[in-house]
Amino acid sequence: MSRTPSSRQHAANVLGALSLAIADRMNTAVEAIAALGPSAPAALAAMHEFLDGTSVTQLSSVLGLTHSGTVRLVDRLVAQGLAERVGAQDGRAVSVVLTQDGRSTAEQILRAREQSLASALSALPPDEIDNLAAALDAMLTAVTQSRAEDRATRTTDRPQPWLCRLCDFAACGRSEGNCPVNNANTTSTSRGR
Structure with missing residues (x-):
């Protein structure tokens, strides 16, 4: 027996489908730019927008990754020339900063994200x-x-x-x-x- 969904149920279901479609399109676009795993685009964008010169611990918090997972991600970013580790003068702390290539890649990621989202809005x-x-x-x-x-x-x-x-x-x-x-x-x- 089929039931007629309420407007709220219908809206929630359609929102869920739209959210997945947009997230899939956006993730595909940004991951193609930084082909270093699903967290790399967010790491680059976050460091570009508000987190450059951050610690691995802070980056881990922003990305929702474990500390060891973030260390491996930073290793990949450094190996690709997108970020570098910079030691503090006292030698006790290390910051992660974007290189010029990292900044350029982050800007490409943000543009790809914007284009993915704009295409969804174009229907309105x-x-x-x-x-x-x-x-x-x-x-x-x-x-x-x-x-x-x-x-x-x-x-x-x-x-x-x-x-x-x-x-x-x-x-x-x-x-x-x-x-x-x-x-x-x-x-x-x-x-x-």
């Missing part, structure tokens, strides 16, 4: 884009707050990757205070989460 007339953006901001805010609650009550050590690990910070308006993830995290932190 221009006057519907603002409404979609507002709805997506609201949904992303809710997801971010839920993740913050999960982190606060988490009993596992499984890393949770950052939502912004592959973002274009200029496009999200982070510096103007328009990033829904940053705003939700700021709100969650101020509430003690």
Whole structure:
């Protein structure tokens, strides 16, 4: 016996299918540029946008990888000439920084990501884009707050990757205070989460 789905059920199902289709298209595009595994594009984009000169520990947190997995990823980035390890003057810390080739590759990744996402948006007339953006901001805010609650009550050590690990910070308006993830995290932190 078939049932008629509610509008919410239909929207959730279609959103799930669309999310997978967009993620598949985007991942295929960005992984073709940095053919070093699925985490390399996010590592390069994150270091380009907000994390250059980071520690392996911080990069591990952003990517949601184990420390050893991040060390192996950094090894691959260094071997390809996309990043380098730079020791601190005191010799106790090592930072990972992008090389010029790494910056160029990260910029290619961000362009490929943008093109993948723009192709999905091309189905909408221009006057519907603002409404979609507002709805997506609201949904992303809710997801971010839920993740913050999960982190606060988490009993596992499984890393949770950052939502912004592959973002274009200029496009999200982070510096103007328009990033829904940053705003939700700021709100969650101020509430003690």
